[in-house]
Amino acid sequence: MKYGTISGLDKPVSRLVLGCADLKDTAVLDAAVDAGVNAFDTAHVYGGSEELLGRWLKGRDLDKLVIETKGCHPTPLRPDRVTPACLVKDVETSLRRLGVECIDLFLLHRDSHHAQAGELVETLNDLKKQGKLRAFGGSNWTAERIQEANDYAAAHDLEPFTVSSPHFGLACQIRDPWGGGAGCVTLTGADREGERAWYRESGTAVLAFSSLARGMLSGKISAADPKRADKLDAAGRRGYDCPENWERLRRAEVLAKEKGCTVAQLSLAWLFHQDMNAYAIFSTGNPARIAANCGALEVALTREECRWLNLEADGR
Template sequence: MQYGKIPGLNKPIARVVQGSTMIGSDLDETKSFALLDKVYALGGNTIDTAHVYSGGNSERIIGRWLQARGLRDKIVIITKGAAPSADRQRITPFDITADLHDSLVRLKTDHVDLYLLHRDDPSQPVEPIIDILNEHRRAGKILAFGGSNWSHQRIEAANAYALANGLEPFVASSPQYGLAEALGEPWPLCLSISGSTASKAREWYVENQLPVLAWSPLASGFFSGRFTRDNLHTFGDREWDRVCVSTYASEPNFQRLDRATALGSEKGLTAAQIALAFALNQPMNIFAVVGSTNIDTFNANVLASEVQLTPQEMDWLDLKSDSR
């Protein structure tokens, strides 16, 4: 396992972050405990969860696992709050505070290592948001904070206010990023920095080296090989299948999949490993959040994080060149 750093945290951060959308839904507590035990044994010390995952059961199970194993001081906990509800946007000091307090109880801890705002509402001013996050940081309830699905312009505005007022800034960002280009939002208010239209955002992240916790770098399973040009009609209403088909099943992405498969065959790797290596070889300060449901997949992702791709291979995979 390779590790990086995030300002404000004194623990190493695994470059392959274990996602947890499946914990408490697809995986019950027994299976979740077994998975987390094995992830930790392989060096996976960083877990990404959220207030809304599995109706709160993701955080609850992770909290019980941390308590049962006595590992709280060894694990980096990333959780997210203030996601919108079916009724309204919730990027307010009140909602941030309420969700954080829920998460602390569920996770059975007195602090979250990295707290991310799950969505943004650009109609809300950044000043009260930075103020309340700093209040919780001073109280020791969070060690550092950032935004998930926040544009780099909004992060820049928030951090400018923090700098001008002697406050702590956002230290990390979690957009969607990967080899496949998203066709749209898989869920409302999601933000991707993949593809040609987001090149300015990626340039900003390269220049500023703000840590990027890229979610869905494998495009919701698109690079698994399950999805082909001629079988898309066979997938039903299962959420992740629906998201994959509607968000990533385009001809350019199938061409990227073809190339990842071919390059992987030459290197003894899967298309998914090549796609993950593509993300982690970017010049951004990047970490990959991947929801491995079994230890073999997690181990494959760790191996992928050690793969070095040449600039020529990267351009070829991304359809920017026809030669490598």
């Protein structure tokens, strides 16, 4: 395993982060730790995920683990929850569910055009001063909005956002996977080069969600399968089902065979070759896949291979 550092957090963070949105069995948590993974992604809206993770955490050395959770996600009855009041409420709820005194990384799950970035920065800093958060940032916040928050922090001698969790991976996100205008921000696509440059220059940590495109790049689907799209869930079809992404998968299959690695390892390796402080969130119910995916950190890619995989070049 390889580890990175996130400003505001005084412990290393594994480059692979286990996504716990659909957590049902703590065996995958044990397997993750055995493989060197020490970071876990959950959220206030992930049903029983926080509670199950919290039960597993009891009696463990929290100094060696990194727990990241998210709050302020809209609900059908409360479409705009990106407010200081909801932020405080969700932090308190997550602390109770997780059974911890302090959350390592707390992210605002969504953004809202009604939200005042400065008010949220003030509230996050208050929570940090109370010892309830170590570091914080945004999930599905654009670079522009994060910069707005950080400009406010700098002007008022406050702690800034140091981490962000957008979609990022080899497959481009072509539509909001969950529909309904939930505001799923991606760093993929030619029109996002400015945002990617911002992350490279700022060093802001990127916790990339859906790094394997809802299973499209996990190796369980072949680009040659005529019924390949049927093997994606509804969110996967909405977000990633397009000819360009199937061609990315085909090229990943070719190069993975040449390098003697899996498609998932190659796809994750591409993410780690993008000159960012990047961490890949991946989910699985199969403990064996965790150790296999960690092999991505040993796969070397040239710049030409990365460009070819991403359809930026015809040859390599």
